[in-house]
Amino acid sequence: MMIAFVMTLVVAGSLLFHFLSPWRATPIASNWGFIDDTMALTFWITGAGFVAVVLFMAYCLYRFRHQPGRRAAYEPENRKLEAWLAGVTTIAVVALLAPGLLVWNQFITVPKDALEIEAVGVQWNWSFRLPGADNQFGSSDIRYIDSTNSLGLSPVDSRGQDDLLVTNGELHLPFGKPIKVLLRSIDVLHDFYVPEIRAKMDLVPGIVTYFWFTPTKLGEYEILCAAYCGTGHPQMRGKLIVESEGDFATWRAAQQTFEQSRKSDAGAGARASAQ
Incomplete structure (x- = not known):
């Protein structure tokens, strides 16, 4: 119970630190706004994953905590859940990698008049x-x-x-x-x-x-x-x-x-x- 509460506080504290922190990147002075955009996208995706996983763990700790007379149900596999998790993970990984590959292609392609x-x-x-x-x-x-x-x-x-x-x-x-x-x-x-x-x-x-x-x-x-x-x-x-x-x-x-x-x-x- 206490661990679930602490994990919830960790999520809340992390979000508050991110949105209220005075430490930000210096104002950009080049054409590489694409890199800033890719970094922001990475923060949103990984941040959403962090919040979802930690809150889910806190929920499980609370929902399935030990209670007298309660017995755990054994379920060796759940194809529907596995397919859902694999699909979401695949979309997240593609969303993380694809923009970076596009930016890297621009990064190594030097204009002829440079x-x-x-x-x-x-x-x-x-x-x-x-x-x-x-x-x-x-x-x-x-x-x-x-x-x-x-x-x-x-x-x-x-x-x-x-x-x-x-x-x-x-x-x-x-x-x-x-x-x-x-x-x-x-x-x-x-x-x-x-x-x-x-x-x-x-x-x-x-x-x-x-x-x-x-x-x-x-x-x-x-x-x-x-x-x-x-x-x-x-x-x-x-x-x-x-x-x-x-x-x-x-x-x-x-x-x-x-x-x-x-x-x-x-x-x-x-x-x-x-x-």
Whole structure:
């Protein structure tokens, strides 16, 4: 009797916490409202299942509680009940999985006009690369990483000489344009995550992963690492600035190319040697 009452209170408390809780998702700032909708559908279906199962258990505990002289009826199978439960479960599972598959298909299908950028994670900083005037990325390899080439770009690949390097952790993107984010890790597993974007992806050492989104709100957002990557994990943060096309073009024109960066580092090294 008491257990049935406690289970009923658990259901009531869970519902009150969900509807009255002040902790909600941050306002969305990308095209991935589909992900929010799928999450909401998941909460409704699983929530309804949780309420139904727990209340049914509480009812059974109360209805079939021990009473003097009462004997249990043995019923080894009930085909009607089994068919009903199998049907409801099948519908619920399809309703849970089908929207997710549709959203995943959109998630991996990048628009042809998307702007490609690269995000590189290393303990515990974010760096970025944008294609230069040729609109192509040069190749990269960890073997090329040294004090003057932190992203490991190939010094002999002509396509990469005009690549734009952003090493201060601040990424600017144009408003309303699809963005394909290529993800590369130099050391351990990282995860590129902007809560307002609703999309994230792991950076896996040795391979290049990707995801895409379209910024739909001007403003500044925090870039986080959502995979525990060592003692400095909480400090691995960057900044995403979504701005107008004109402001983005101005910022992009001010960035240093890979070729300029190497010449600058070589000049600094020569001056240091002279001193």
